[in-house]
Amino acid sequence: MLTTLSIKNYALIDTLNVEFKEGFTTITGETGAGKSILLGGLALVLGKRADLSSLKNEEEKCVIEAGFKVGHYNLKGFFEESDLDYEELTLIRREILPGGKSRAFVNDTPVRLDVLSSLGEKLIDIHSQHQTLKLTENEFQFQVIDAVAGNEKHLKEYRKVLKAWTNAVRNLDALTKQQSESIKELDYNQFLLQELEEAGLVPGMLEELESEYEQLNNIESIGEYLVHSSQLLGDERMGVIRNLAELKAVLQKLAAYGSGFKTIAERVHSTHIELDDIYGEIQRKEEELEADPGRLEELHAKLQKIYDLQKKHGVIEIEELIQIREDLGVKVRVTENLGEDIEKAQSLVAKLREEVMVVAEEISDRRSSVIGNLKANMENALKPLGMPDASFDIRLSKSDSFFTNGSDVLEFLFAANKGSAYNELKKVASGGELSRIMLVIKAILAKYMQLPTIMFDEIDTGVSGEVSTRMAAIMQEMSKTMQVFTITHLPQVAARGNTQFKVYKEVEGETTRSNIRELAQEERVIEIAEMLGGKDISDSARRHAVELLDQALGPVE
Template sequence: MLTSLTVQNYALIKQLQVDFTQGYSVITGETGAGKSILLGALGLVLGNRADLSHLKDKEKKCIIEAEFQIGAYDLESVFDDLELDYEALTIIRRELLPSGKSRAFVNDTPVSLKALQSVKERLLDIHSQHNTMALSDKFYQYYVIDALAENAPLLLSYKKALKQHKNAVKQLELLKTQQEEAQQQYDYNLHLYKELETAKLKEVDEVETLEKEIEKLAHAEDIQINLLESVQLSTEEEIGVQSLLNKLENALSKIASYDEQYADLYQRSKSLKIELDDLVFELEKQSEKVESNPEELEELNQRLTLLFDLQKKHFVSSVEELIAVKKQLSEKVKQVEDAADALQNATKEVDSTHKITLELAQKISKNRAKVIKKFKAELEQILSNLGMENAQFKVQITALKNFSEYGLDDVSFLLASNKGSDYGPLKKVASGGELSRIMLGIKMILSRVVKLPTILFDEIDTGVSGEVATKIADVMQAMGDNMQVITITHLPQVAAKGKQHYKVYKEVKGQETETHLITLNQEQRINEVAEMLGGKEKTQSAIEHAQQLLSIN
């Protein structure tokens, strides 16, 4: 509920601060006194667009601050979604600077206008004859019936289930499309895959290995000649390296005992002899291995050519990349070969989610059907009390073939204003005054079952008088038992029913005009209601009538 409103430097308001209470409150004042300014200030603090024309003093900033007690509204999740600090007593502030810039804060946290408007929807509901067309909005009609049917938990589950079902359908269609495309490419992909499979690609760098082997085989004769020549140089009698090393070793052995240095030289010659013997052994071994093999050379060249051709064909530059291509082709081939199982699983998911969604939608429909009769009877009784004795109201529910965001029902509010007339959509058959009373009746019924935000009725009683005005006041007063209701009115019958009475008036100070809002005490209320009854020249009868109206309250 709205607990207080503070306004500085807005339109004709220089400084204004007012506290509001729970229940039914009224605001009165002469035409042009500034009631619309008050509504404008409330709209501005809750996210309406601002411009410099709103500044009373163009050199100073405008500040509007509203306090709301929201502990009973379960708004924690809304604040979490907007990343705002939740406080049971929430303060919303809007500032309009002389530069034209504006700022908004919720509990001292800066917020965007979009976020502010999201909060506004949960805090304040402003109604006038100009915005009762919301009654014809499908969203609002579903909202009313589902609120009465207590469908909120079911609708939450239904929307989650519907989302899962739509995703399942989407996945099935996507899979079918992919399968069709894959089937068209299947034969070609299978051919490419088998070609790579037959190539028996190896993880190691096979190309480099092949190139080295080919290089060896291509020069086998030169390699063998040089290996044999090396053996000959090492083993030839008298002048071979082995023979010379033997002589060196023998010479040094004769002097090794004379000095440690000579002994070291002798050991080194022995080491050289051992190393040479090992080298000669390896040379002979390698020379025996080397042989010219044109067939093997041809095979290796063919293998290398195959790998290069495959790389060129698949636009890659290595065997590793060819292996990756092979894996991709395998998946594409497998996708087609496993299509039946994949389609079966996707179809099962569609059927399963459809069943869950359908069961929830049917429960929602059943709950709606249960409350329609009582809702119709209650609303028609209220409308009868409000001067629409012959009005007949109908909630028409038509089954849908496909799921909508609201289930399997199309909900429409219809009205027959007079006996014998046909039912028609509200926007076509109801006048502005009738729409106002229908909205009032619906809000009255909703207030018993839903924790509604503060409702502000802006002269919703325009065009009625006498007993009907009193009945309208009774309805708003009854609504005030369950919630905060504030109404701006010109009717004394409506004003007299208020628990709190506020008056808007203008005051001229020098060259300036200012709008004020005050809370009236009992004596001031009598005078205000008497003035509403008989004009500024309050007669004794008007005062007595005012006292009578207020005593009834």
């Protein structure tokens, strides 16, 4: 509920601070006194866009702050999602700077205007002519029926399974598209994969093949080098090993003359052993050396295949070809397995669609079960509001499609007079009729859900005293479970309020200011008497005003 409102430097308001109470509050005042300004300021703090024309003094900033008790509105989730501090007494502040920019705060945390607007919709419902047009919108009509049918938890479940089904359908479509595209590439990918698999690629393979090929391709030169090396080492007269053996013998004799000579002798001995081993290895290589034209041709073919694959795939390293082979293998396997994946996806889509249908059917049945009573309650409530022959034809039919709120198609038809054909509300109901219908619907909704604070802006315009009395009674009844405001020019309505405020203008020199204040009981008598008979209050007008206020304290008929 709205607890406080303060406005500074807005339109005709210098500074305004007002506190509001629970129940039914009526707001009165002469035409042009500033009631619309009050609504405008409230709209700004609830997220409406602003401009410099909002400022009374364009050199100072405009500040509007409203306090709300939000404990009964289940808004903790909204505050968490919006990264706001939750306070049961929440303060919303809007500042419009002289440069035209504006800032918004919730519990002193800066917020975007869209967040403020979303929060505002949950806190106050300003019932103006524009808002009355919502009555003609199909979405709002569904909200009314679902509230009466108690479909809130069923709709949550429906949207949950609908989202799962939608995601499953989207996944199936993606798999089907992927299969269609993959099939076109499958043959080519299989061909590339076969080429790479036949090459038998392993890490380090290229270096080994190139080394073996170089040896076989140069076998004659290698043989010559081995023979020459063998001769240099093993020649009986001039070979390195023979000479090294003589050197070793000399140094062994020299070792007897000191440890330094002994060390040299040992090193030469080790070198002799190593060279002797090398000589044996060269001889074995020479014996093993054998030309193999067939193997040479095989190596050439393998290397050429690898070089061709490297060129074809635009890579240099053998490891890159191996990675391409693995990637192609994955693509081919995925394509080959897509059929199985699609079958599973189709099965899931069918299963989830059945679940959606079951919940949608439950929602539809609950709607159908309340339409008769809803229709009767609206028609009965409208009779004392000057619409004795008003009737509704609420038609619910099933669709093969799934919408965000079920699978039903709703037609909300209306006839204001006997014998008139039913038609859409926006085509046959006048503005005054729409206002009264909306009042009745809001009164019905108040019995089924926790509505936000509601403010009716001259909803009683153009109706008779008797009808206005009944409209006031409806609003007073609503105020037993919620906070209700109404801006009115009718004394019968003003008297029904638990609290009454007056909006008025003050002229000081060349300056006009708007203000608002709560009326005490005697002030209410005077205000209502003036509404009945004008500024010159007669005794009968005063008595009538007292009677209206006394009646308001009794039970609502």
